[in-house]
Amino acid sequence: MSSRPPPFFRPAHAPGPDHTLLVSEPILGADEKAALARVIDSSSITMGDGVRAFEHAFAEAHGLEDGVAVNSCTAGLHLAIEALGIGSGDEVLVPSLSFVATANAVIYAGATPVFVDVESLQAPVISCEDAARRVSPATKAVIVMHYAGYVVDAAAWRRFADAHGLLLIEDSAHAVGAARGNIFGDAAVFSFFGNKNMTTGEGGMVLSHDPALLRHIRQARGHGMTTSTLGRLAGQAMYDVTMLGYNYRMTELNAALGLVQLAKLRLRNAKRRRLSMAYRRLLASTCPAVTMPFVESQRSSHHILPVLLPPQADRAQVIAALCSEGIQTSIHYPPVHTLTWYRARNPFTHLPITEEFAARELTLPLHPKMEDWQVGSVTQALARALGPNHSGETA
Numbered sequence: 001m002s003s004r005p006p007p008f009f010r011p012a013h014a015p016g017p018d019h020t021l022l023v024s025e026p027i028l029g030a031d032e033k034a035a036l037a038r039v040i041d042s043s044s045i046t047m048g049d050g051v052r053a054f055e056h057a058f059a060e061a062h063g064l065e066d067g068v069a070v071n072s073c074t075a076g077l078h079l080a081i082e083a084l085g086i087g088s089g090d091e092v093l094v095p096s097l098s099f100v101a102t103a104n105a106v107i108y109a110g111a112t113p114v115f116v117d118v119e120s121l122q123a124p125v126i127s128c129e130d131a132a133r134r135v136s137p138a139t140k141a142v143i144v145m146h147y148a149g150y151v152v153d154a155a156a157w158r159r160f161a162d163a164h165g166l167l168l169i170e171d172s173a174h175a176v177g178a179a180r181g182n183i184f185g186d187a188a189v190f191s192f193f194g195n196k197n198m199t200t201g202e203g204g205m206v207l208s209h210d211p212a213l214l215r216h217i218r219q220a221r222g223h224g225m226t227t228s229t230l231g232r233l234a235g236q237a238m239y240d241v242t243m244l245g246y247n248y249r250m251t252e253l254n255a256a257l258g259l260v261q262l263a264k265l266r267l268r269n270a271k272r273r274r275l276s277m278a279y280r281r282l283l284a285s286t287c288p289a290v291t292m293p294f295v296e297s298q299r300s301s302h303h304i305l306p307v308l309l310p311p312q313a314d315r316a317q318v319i320a321a322l323c324s325e326g327i328q329t330s331i332h333y334p335p336v337h338t339l340t341w342y343r344a345r346n347p348f349t350h351l352p353i354t355e356e357f358a359a360r361e362l363t364l365p366l367h368p369k370m371e372d373w374q375v376g377s378v379t380q381a382l383a384r385a386l387g388p389n390h391s392g393e394t395a
């Protein structure tokens, strides 16, 4: 009857049944199929001209000359941290309100993540003030994360890093296409996972203003070898290994998807922006007790749509009510310092604003496949789920 795979075979980011509105959904079609077919018909399946073209095109779209494509943002963060010379004995300031990969990458490099609280419930990004309180003689770097796609204050963070003599890394997994000409970190790392603003299935990219850093990262990506796949094809048979490297390479198939998706990014981010503005307007009128963080004028790729439920609301019940109306929701994020493995390492870390935000946060559907009217359906369903007391309407 149906060509749909059984539910247990369906990854969280895959298109759901027709009646379910998903939190995020990749958009892949005929152009992506044709691009993949061209790679399959070619003799070059990994690390060829397509990967190089994707690196240049993605860097150019963000106002830079070059980047290094990798097989995930996590791999890119790991390479960037190591290439910047951060390792054993070093502390790295990180937001706890992030995906676990931000902190994991610090640990892969042998360094210690130090969790920092967010600015406020209205600006749930790593706080400069709290970061300053947590700087120690061992602090070597800070990783900022552009939560939901809203780009953090570049000038403030550059000043902070310079004042404390720290390296500055951007976890830009949410900010694909947001930071055109505005990369301010020593390195910025992007994700092309299936639920991000553009996807290559799995994939990531490191951008930097520093060509020497990119050269180092490019070598470490391929086992630390002194010749590349393309170089060996051109007859450089002998190679040496001059650093500890990894296999973090991107395939030509991923890069082909990336080139197609990148060409569509601007229009799709514009659609995200329009939907996000509609949410802001409709939430204010339909559910005034629910707040949307950040301000509309702030630069953003509108990656996700986080809202803050009223303090008394029963979030589990709201999630169940929306689910019964065919609306998927999500939570971004359980704070990293509260996850079992990290809690055991940092039993005394307490970040009050992060913890309150994460306890009240709910992520509503936002992706360019959505129709504008669906924003109205979601906000009305949310008002019903909250009931007359919490939606702000009088009974």
Ligand SMILES: *Cc1c(COP(=O)(O)O)cnc(C)c1O
Binding pocket: 071, 072, 073, 074, 075, 098, 099, 101, 102, 145, 171, 173, 174, 190, 191, 192, 193, 202, 203, 204
């Ligand atoms: C998705 C994500 C990552 C990890 O990206 P991968 O490409 O899946 O490795 C890292 N940080 C943040 C904030 C993310 O959202």
